[in-house]
Amino acid sequence: MLTNKPKTKLLVDGGDPEETLRIKGLIGFVDGQTTSPSLIAKNPDIQRRVASGPQLSEQEEKDAYKKIVQSISPLVGAAGVSIEVFADLSSRAEEMLAQGQEMFTWIPNAYVKYPCTHEGLRAAEMSVQQGIRVNMTLCFSQDQAAAVYAATRGSKEPVYVSPFVGRLDDQGEDGMDLVRNIKKMYEGSDGHVHVLAASIRSISHLLCSFFLDAELATVPSKVLQEWAAAGFPLPDRNFTYKAVDARGNPLKPIPYRKVDLNVPWDTFDPAQELTSKGIQKFVADYQSTLRRSA
Numbered sequence: 001m002l003t004n005k006p007k008t009k010l011l012v013d014g015g016d017p018e019e020t021l022r023i024k025g026l027i028g029f030v031d032g033q034t035t036s037p038s039l040i041a042k043n044p045d046i047q048r049r050v051a052s053g054p055q056l057s058e059q060e061e062k063d064a065y066k067k068i069v070q071s072i073s074p075l076v077g078a079a080g081v082s083i084e085v086f087a088d089l090s091s092r093a094e095e096m097l098a099q100g101q102e103m104f105t106w107i108p109n110a111y112v113k114y115p116c117t118h119e120g121l122r123a124a125e126m127s128v129q130q131g132i133r134v135n136m137t138l139c140f141s142q143d144q145a146a147a148v149y150a151a152t153r154g155s156k157e158p159v160y161v162s163p164f165v166g167r168l169d170d171q172g173e174d175g176m177d178l179v180r181n182i183k184k185m186y187e188g189s190d191g192h193v194h195v196l197a198a199s200i201r202s203i204s205h206l207l208c209s210f211f212l213d214a215e216l217a218t219v220p221s222k223v224l225q226e227w228a229a230a231g232f233p234l235p236d237r238n239f240t241y242k243a244v245d246a247r248g249n250p251l252k253p254i255p256y257r258k259v260d261l262n263v264p265w266d267t268f269d270p271a272q273e274l275t276s277k278g279i280q281k282f283v284a285d286y287q288s289t290l291r292r293s294a
């Protein structure tokens with residue numbers, strides 16, 4: 001069991017309460033959990049229902065999602081459970097907000113996940129005004145993180161922004177640089193946005209997230225198990241991160257840009273191809289569980 005707790009809060013990136021319970025037993029605690037339509041589609045009960053007989057209706061899928069997060073909710077600590085709205089590329093902020101309002105009532109420690117798009121940011125702005133905690137997902141640029149900061153200014157609760165490290169690595173860019181750059185950009189800010197390192201694929205990503213003082217990291221159980229098996233290593237002051245892909249090829253650095261956070265959020269450009277692809281992947285995974293209408 002872990003005795004030397006990192007400052008970074010640890011979240012399980014998954015959609016299965018049994019898995020969260022196993023990880024809690026292994027580490028001794030779990031600070032929070034992130035879920036998504038893709039992770040919910042992989043939940044063992046949903047997989048069983050989809051494999052045997054008719055697939056789910058939209059209502060059944062929503063009910064199943066609610067049941068899953070209600071089982072996870074009491075297992076985790078103060079970092080809460082992130083629940084993602086079902087959005088496609090044409091979803092309007094008002095539709096996302098309506099879902100967010102409902103999902104926020106499912107559990108007492110909910111964070112509503114919206115994508116870092118113009119409409120997602122608009123939904124976040126309205127949400128924080130209503131006291132709804134938010135996690136802004138699919139973040140691939142400093143501009144998106146700046147827009148999150150500006151759109152949610154004044155939030156009484158911490159707002160999460162989730163830079164997706166592994167997916168930047170997948171296209172040859174150093175995803176850890178995005179975490180580093182966002183942390184630097186927020187230095188001297190009012191601190192209401194917390195950086196949640198996401199799309200963590202290795203112990204090396206995890207240690208670098210600790211080293212960069214990310215407030216939170218969401219980690220698949222496989223990586224947490226590897227970390228436990230390695231004896232829960234933590235980075236020391238001389239930690240160096242090897243920015244290489246799975247084959248050992250160097251990743252391209254992402255340069256830091258100086259950004260003024262004190263401007264209206266819609267002056268930032270949130271358009272990112274990886275965000276659009278991420279939304280499309282969530283839609284495809286969500287639809288894979290749904291009954292086809294005749």
Ligand code: E4P
Nearest residue numbers: 013034036166167198199200
């Ligand atoms: C976070 O909220 C996401 O579920 C997750 O970290 C995405 O990871 P992936 O890029 O490995 O799918």
